[in-house]
Amino acid sequence: MGRINSWKWMPDKCDLTRIDPVGFLGSMRNKNIGFVGDSLNENFLVSFLCTLRVADSSAKKWKRKGAWRGAYFPKFNVTVGYHRAVLLAKYEWQPKQLDDSNQDGLKGRYRVDVDIPADDWAHIGQLIQPPLEMFDGLKVVLENMIAFIEKELPEETLKFWRLQSPRHFQGGDWNQNGSCTVDGPLDELQLDLWFDPRYNGVNKEARRLNHLIEEVLKGTTIRSLDLTHLSEFRADAHPAIWLGKKDAVSVWGQDCMHWCLPGVPDTWVDILAQLITPHILETG
Numbered sequence: 001m002g003r004i005n006s007w008k009w010m011p012d013k014c015d016l017t018r019i020d021p022v023g024f025l026g027s028m029r030n031k032n033i034g035f036v037g038d039s040l041n042e043n044f045l046v047s048f049l050c051t052l053r054v055a056d057s058s059a060k061k062w063k064r065k066g067a068w069r070g071a072y073f074p075k076f077n078v079t080v081g082y083h084r085a086v087l088l089a090k091y092e093w094q095p096k097q098l099d100d101s102n103q104d105g106l107k108g109r110y111r112v113d114v115d116i117p118a119d120d121w122a123h124i125g126q127l128i129q130p131p132l133e134m135f136d137g138l139k140v141v142l143e144n145m146i147a148f149i150e151k152e153l154p155e156e157t158l159k160f161w162r163l164q165s166p167r168h169f170q171g172g173d174w175n176q177n178g179s180c181t182v183d184g185p186l187d188e189l190q191l192d193l194w195f196d197p198r199y200n201g202v203n204k205e206a207r208r209l210n211h212l213i214e215e216v217l218k219g220t221t222i223r224s225l226d227l228t229h230l231s232e233f234r235a236d237a238h239p240a241i242w243l244g245k246k247d248a249v250s251v252w253g254q255d256c257m258h259w260c261l262p263g264v265p266d267t268w269v270d271i272l273a274q275l276i277t278p279h280i281l282e283t284g
Helices: 021-027 037-055 138-152 188-195 205-217 228-232 248-252 264-283
Strands: 032-037 060-063 069-073 078-084 089-095 108-117 159-162 224-225
Touching: 021 037, 021 089, 021 205, 021 264, 032 037, 037 069, 037 078, 060 078, 089 138, 108 138, 138 205, 138 224, 188 228, 205 228, 224 264, 228 264
Parallel strands: 032 078, 159 224
Antiparallel strands: 060 069, 069 078, 089 108
């Protein structure tokens, strides 16, 4: 683990300044930041909170009744909250009915209302990055959820939609014995084999979804937070082979989806800070 912690990786030819936690929280004084999403967003949040903790030793855990959790930085009166939401659209489990011949072998199905926001995130205030679900009619869901966000949140609220966090499964998905034993960053030529839809890359969905998201975001007040391409290189940065325990992979499987901390999410934090800070300084 010492080897990983000693690495300092930066995107090539990218003038990216590390976040200054004191300066960032100072510019955010008396404001709130909200993350809405799944476990990948929580991965992002943990890195963010660890970084900001340096600036305020009196930081406290913070939780709102329902599902919110995060941290409060009293020195700056800044709250960073996270709300877990698996899907954007409203959904509910419907057990199999005795007379339902269309569900042979299944215990039931989820009903998804593509035009109705899920209750668990729709009324919780400021957002930074909603999650993304994959099913037929995705564009309709995106259009409806974006319209809802535009209607409910003030125009002056700074809103980001995080694009896809790439996965590095080979030989199957997370539930199909997929693995990722790469111990070094991919090079440019390898990326297409993994992610380019033109070559039927094994993890091509991320780029396809990003294209769809950016298309739907055009003309809205929601900005895209593109973290995908720089993260595609880091097939080595998942917990899969770095758990540090004997037989860890055989016991827990290979996590080729989430990210090691410290690691790639720290670069995400730097990018997010550089996008937020100028806007705050300009608008107050």
